Amino acid sequence: MVSVSINPQPKETTMASALRTKFENYMIVQRKAPKTREACLLYVKGIANYFNQSPEKLNSEQIQDYLAYLITERKLAWRTCNVAFCALQCFYCKFLKRSSLEVNIPPRPRQRKLPEIFSKTEVASLIENAKDLRHRALLMMVYGSGLRVSEVVRLKAKDIDSERMLVRVEQSKGGKDRYTLLSQKALEVLRLYFRFYNPSTYLFVGKEKNEPMPIGTAQKMYTYAKEKAGLTKGLGIHTLRHYAESRTMPIS
Structure with a gap:
C-alpha cells in the first residue's frame, strides 16, 4: 500500500x-x-x-x-x-474598536447636475401609456406622493388614508416613518384598482399574493410606459419623485 x-x-x-x-x-x-x-x-x-x-x-x-x-x-x-x-x-x-485609524477620502465635488424632470405633458403621456390599471396605479403613487420605489412596493392597503388624504410610509430611508400626501387623481385610480384587484395585505404584490412586488418589476413598469410614450429623458422611476419631494411630513 x-x-x-x-x-x-x-x-x-x-x-x-x-x-x-x-x-x-x-x-x-x-x-x-x-x-x-x-x-x-x-x-x-x-x-x-x-x-x-x-x-x-x-x-x-x-x-x-x-x-x-x-x-x-x-x-x-x-x-x-x-x-x-x-x-x-x-x-x-x-x-474592531481601533482608535488610530487615519483614513480619509477627498471632499465631495462641488459640481452637481440638476436632475432631468418631465414636463406635466410628458408625465401625463407616461401614465397614459402604462400597460394596465395596476401599472398606472403604481406610477401615480410614485408621482403623486413622491415615493421611492422601495417604498411604493412595500405599501399596504391599510396605509392609504382617504379621509385625511395621506399615505403612511413605514421604515423609509433612515428607518423613519413618515406621512406623505395622497393626490385626488391617485385616489380615483386607487379606488378602481381596489375594485378590480382587491388587495388584502400589500397594495402591489408579486407572484406570491402575500409578498410585496419586487423592485425590479416596478422599474420595468416605468420603463415600459416611458418607451411607449417615446420619452428619452429621465433615468429610472426615481425621476417621478422630483415632483413631490417638498410635500412630505415626518411622523413626530
Whole structure:
C-alpha cells in the first residue's frame, strides 16, 4: 500500500465566515438597516479580497490604498466611495474598536447636475401609456406622493388614508416613518384598482399574493410606459419623485 501525504487546506485569507458572522451580528444589534449591513459586508469583503488577507490584519495605509483604488482605478462615484469609507469606518473603528485609524477620502465635488424632470405633458403621456390599471396605479403613487420605489412596493392597503388624504410610509430611508400626501387623481385610480384587484395585505404584490412586488418589476413598469410614450429623458422611476419631494411630513 502506498501512503499518500495530503497537504492541509490553506487557511482562508479573505473575510472568514466566523468574523463575518460576528460583524453582521454586531450590526444587527446596532439596528443597522439591511442595506447598510449589506454595504458594510460588501466593502469589507472587497478590501480582504483586494489584499488577499483577513481584513482585521490590515493597517491604515492599506485601507487608504484600497480607497484610492476605488477612486482612481475603479472610478467609482464620490457617493459610492463615501459608502465604502463609512463601511470600513464601521468595521475598523466601531466593531474592531481601533482608535488610530487615519483614513480619509477627498471632499465631495462641488459640481452637481440638476436632475432631468418631465414636463406635466410628458408625465401625463407616461401614465397614459402604462400597460394596465395596476401599472398606472403604481406610477401615480410614485408621482403623486413622491415615493421611492422601495417604498411604493412595500405599501399596504391599510396605509392609504382617504379621509385625511395621506399615505403612511413605514421604515423609509433612515428607518423613519413618515406621512406623505395622497393626490385626488391617485385616489380615483386607487379606488378602481381596489375594485378590480382587491388587495388584502400589500397594495402591489408579486407572484406570491402575500409578498410585496419586487423592485425590479416596478422599474420595468416605468420603463415600459416611458418607451411607449417615446420619452428619452429621465433615468429610472426615481425621476417621478422630483415632483413631490417638498410635500412630505415626518411622523413626530
